[in-house]
Amino acid sequence: xxxxxxxxxxxxxxxxxxxxxxxxxxMYSFVYNQDYLNIPGSRPVSITLPLQKEPYKSExxxxxxxxxxxxxxxxxxxxxxxxxxxxxxxxxxxATAGGDGIGPITLKPDHATTRx
Numbered sequence: 001x002x003x004x005x006x007x008x009x010x011x012x013x014x015x016x017x018x019x020x021x022x023x024x025x026x027m028y029s030f031v032y033n034q035d036y037l038n039i040p041g042s043r044p045v046s047i048t049l050p051l052q053k054e055p056y057k058s059e060x061x062x063x064x065x066x067x068x069x070x071x072x073x074x075x076x077x078x079x080x081x082x083x084x085x086x087x088x089x090x091x092x093x094x095a096t097a098g099g100d101g102i103g104p105i106t107l108k109p110d111h112a113t114t115r116x
Contacts, residue, residue: 004024004025005024005025006022006023006024007022007023007090007094007109007110008020008021008022008023008109008110009021009022009093009094009107009108009109009110010107010108010109010110011030011045011105011106011107012105012106012107012108013036013042013043013045013104013105014104015106016036016039017033017035017036018032018033018036018042018045019031019032019033019036019045020033020110021062021065021107023061023090026059027057027058027059028057028058028059028060028061028062028090029055029056029057029058030045030049030055030056030062031054031055031056032051032052032053034053037051037053043104045064045105046062046063046064048062048063048064049062049064061089061090061093064105065089065093065097065107066089068093068096068097068101068105068107069089069092069093069096069097070092070096075092078092078095078096079092082095082096093107094107094109
């Protein structure tokens with residue numbers, strides 16, 4: 001029987017829960033929170049992820065989230081200090097993008113990680 005791991009993060013836009021970013025094995029998904037979609041004037045988290053009910057799926061982490069990661073020497077240092085593989089973009093994102101940052105997006109780990 002094949003084991004699948006799902007890790008996820010809550011994505012906030014200007015302090016309001018906008019959606020959930022998940023990784024299951026090698027597939028990423030992002031889905032907007034229904035309450036967020038119902039707020040008049042809600043904005044997409046990225047122009048590449050327009051507001052919609054259906055989840056977005058990709059084999060690569062969506063660019064809006066990759067762009068929140070450090071690069072080069074800083075990424076290597078963070079990965080070493082946090083003991084996270086520097087190619088584990090999702091792990092690095094969860095470890096480094098939860099606090100104050102530039103722009104309206106904040107991520108918080110969703111502690112409902114599942115293993116099937």
